[in-house]
Amino acid sequence: MSVETRASGARDVHELDVRVSGGVVRGIREADIEAWRGIPYAAPPVGALRFRAPAPVLPWQGVRDASRHGAVAPQSRRGQFLGAPSAIPRSEDCLNLLVLRGADARTGANAARGDDLAPVMVFIHGGAYSVGSVREVPHQGMDFARNGVIYVAVSYRLGALGYLDFSSYSTPERPFESNLGLRDQVAALAWVRDNIRAFGGDPGNVTVFGESAGANAVTTLMTVPAAAGLFHRAIAQSPPPNALYLPELTARWAGQFLELLSSALDNGSVEATSHEDAAALLTGAPVDALVAATNALQLRTPDEDPGTLCLCPVIDGDYLPERPLDAFKHGRAHRVPLIIGTNDREGSLFTGRLDILASTPPRIRAIFARTRKKTRKAIKAEYPGLPARRAAADFAGDYSFWYPSIKVAERHARYAPVYMYRFDIAPRLVRLAGFDATHGLELFALFDRMNGWFGRTMTVLGGRRAFLGAGRRMRRWWLDFARTGDPNAQTGAVSPAWPRYDAESDDRYRLTLIIDEVDRVECDPRGERRVAWQEFVPHV
Structure with missing residues (x-):
C-alpha cells in the first residue's frame, strides 16, 4: 500500500511532509491523529559510534516515510523485565522518536509563522533502562495530542549500550563516553528545540515527563548542565531519584x-x-x-549490591557533575516547575522475576549497614512485621521511590513551584491480588489503557468507572501544567485545587494531592514515616 493511500484523508498527503534535521519526513493521518514515526534524531550509534556520544543526524535524500515506527533498542524478553516481542525489529540503530498532533491542528507551515504554537510534551519511557520503546503501547499519547499538545516520545539506548559505564577503558584511539542513554535524551530534546516548530509546537514551552526509569531520567536531566533551556516544566512519575552512582x-x-x-x-x-x-x-x-x-x-x-540498579547514569563529575539530590539541595538544578509523585504501594509489584528491590532480609541488613541503630529502629517501627513480605515490599518501595522523591520535592520547592501527588486508586481485583496501587498502575489511568485485555481484566470485579475518572482528571492536570506550569489553570470543576508543595511554610506544610476515587489534599501524608527516614544515611 502506498504512502499516499495510507495517509489519505481530508488533507492532501503532502501537507504531512515536514522538513526536519536531515531532510523531509512524510507523516500519516489516522482518524483524528497525525503521526510521524521513526524520525532519527541522531546518527545510528553503530560501528565506530558504538559506545560513543550521539552524533548529528545523517541527511537523507528525498522524502522519508515516517508512517512506521523505527527499530527498538536491543533488549530481551528473558531477562528480569519483559522486553519487546520478538517480532518487533531491534537494532542498535534505535535513536528515533515519534511525533503526534491532533488532525485539526494548524499545519506546520502556519505554525512556523508563529501562529498558535502548541505546548509540547516529551515522554521518556521506563523499563529499568533495560527494556521499553515508544511503540510499547500503540495508542499511547494520542489523547494528549487530541487535546492540543504536540506529543513526542523518545527511544534511546538501553542496557550495556546505554547505561553501563565503560569510560575507564577508554584509550586515545578508542574513547568511551559515559552516560550514553542520558546523552541520547539530551540529543532528542535538542532535536525538539530545533524542529518542533515545523509541527506546530512551541520550542519555548516543552514539558518532559516520564515514569519509573523515565522519571529517573527526568529528575536527572534537571541537573544535567547540557539540558539547560531544553525543557521548561517536568513531571516525574514514581522516580527512583537516587538510582545513579559514583x-x-x-x-x-x-x-x-x-x-x-x-x-x-x-x-x-x-x-x-x-x-x-x-x-x-x-x-x-x-x-x-x-x-x-x-x-x-x-x-x-x-x-x-542491594538497593542498587546496575543500569544507571553515573555521577562522572563532568556530564553529570554531582548527585542530583545534592544539586536540588543547593539550587543547582534547573529551576523549572515540577510535578512529582509516587503510588501508594510502589514495592508490591517487585516479586518473582521482578525481584530487584531491597526486600529480602540480607538485602535489608545491607541497606542499614551504615545507618545508626536509633535510625534503624525508628524506620523498622514504621513497617510492623519487617521483614515479612508485605512490610518488606513497602520498605523497599519507600527506600527506592517514595522517600527520595520527597527529598527532591522539598529541596526543589525552595527554588521553583512543586506539586506533589500520591496515586492511591486501584481496581478491586488488583487490591485482592495484594498489589493495591502499585508501581506503574497510574500509566493505565493517565494514558487510558483500559480497553486492552489487561485493563479490562483489572476491572472485571468492579472499579472501572472510578479508575477511568481518575485518569481523566490526571490528564487535565498534566495538560494544564504543560500549558501553563500550573495544574489548576483551567480545570474548572475539578476539585480539590492542587496546592503547591512547601516543606517550610506552617500554613501550607507539605500539602499533597491524593488521587483516589474521591481526590483529597493531605498535609504531610505519612509524616511520621518521613521523619523516621530523615536521618537515613544514603539520602541525607
Whole structure:
C-alpha cells in the first residue's frame, strides 16, 4: 500500500511532509491523529559510534516515510523485565522518536509563522533502562495530542549500550563516553528545540515527563548542565531519584560485565588484559551477546549490591557533575516547575522475576549497614512485621521511590513551584491480588489503557468507572501544567485545587494531592514515616 493511500484523508498527503534535521519526513493521518514515526534524531550509534556520544543526524535524500515506527533498542524478553516481542525489529540503530498532533491542528507551515504554537510534551519511557520503546503501547499519547499538545516520545539506548559505564577503558584511539542513554535524551530534546516548530509546537514551552526509569531520567536531566533551556516544566512519575552512582561502583560493574561477556564468547578472562583488548571486545561483540551479558549482570546485582540498579547514569563529575539530590539541595538544578509523585504501594509489584528491590532480609541488613541503630529502629517501627513480605515490599518501595522523591520535592520547592501527588486508586481485583496501587498502575489511568485485555481484566470485579475518572482528571492536570506550569489553570470543576508543595511554610506544610476515587489534599501524608527516614544515611 502506498504512502499516499495510507495517509489519505481530508488533507492532501503532502501537507504531512515536514522538513526536519536531515531532510523531509512524510507523516500519516489516522482518524483524528497525525503521526510521524521513526524520525532519527541522531546518527545510528553503530560501528565506530558504538559506545560513543550521539552524533548529528545523517541527511537523507528525498522524502522519508515516517508512517512506521523505527527499530527498538536491543533488549530481551528473558531477562528480569519483559522486553519487546520478538517480532518487533531491534537494532542498535534505535535513536528515533515519534511525533503526534491532533488532525485539526494548524499545519506546520502556519505554525512556523508563529501562529498558535502548541505546548509540547516529551515522554521518556521506563523499563529499568533495560527494556521499553515508544511503540510499547500503540495508542499511547494520542489523547494528549487530541487535546492540543504536540506529543513526542523518545527511544534511546538501553542496557550495556546505554547505561553501563565503560569510560575507564577508554584509550586515545578508542574513547568511551559515559552516560550514553542520558546523552541520547539530551540529543532528542535538542532535536525538539530545533524542529518542533515545523509541527506546530512551541520550542519555548516543552514539558518532559516520564515514569519509573523515565522519571529517573527526568529528575536527572534537571541537573544535567547540557539540558539547560531544553525543557521548561517536568513531571516525574514514581522516580527512583537516587538510582545513579559514583564511578567507583559503575567501573566495578563494567568489569563484571566484561568478564561475563568474555566468558560467553569463550575469550577467556579479561581481568588482566589491556584496555585495548577490552575495547576490542566491547566494539566487536555481537549485540545479542551484549544483551545476554547484561541480563546476567542484572540478575546478580540485587544481592551483591542491594538497593542498587546496575543500569544507571553515573555521577562522572563532568556530564553529570554531582548527585542530583545534592544539586536540588543547593539550587543547582534547573529551576523549572515540577510535578512529582509516587503510588501508594510502589514495592508490591517487585516479586518473582521482578525481584530487584531491597526486600529480602540480607538485602535489608545491607541497606542499614551504615545507618545508626536509633535510625534503624525508628524506620523498622514504621513497617510492623519487617521483614515479612508485605512490610518488606513497602520498605523497599519507600527506600527506592517514595522517600527520595520527597527529598527532591522539598529541596526543589525552595527554588521553583512543586506539586506533589500520591496515586492511591486501584481496581478491586488488583487490591485482592495484594498489589493495591502499585508501581506503574497510574500509566493505565493517565494514558487510558483500559480497553486492552489487561485493563479490562483489572476491572472485571468492579472499579472501572472510578479508575477511568481518575485518569481523566490526571490528564487535565498534566495538560494544564504543560500549558501553563500550573495544574489548576483551567480545570474548572475539578476539585480539590492542587496546592503547591512547601516543606517550610506552617500554613501550607507539605500539602499533597491524593488521587483516589474521591481526590483529597493531605498535609504531610505519612509524616511520621518521613521523619523516621530523615536521618537515613544514603539520602541525607
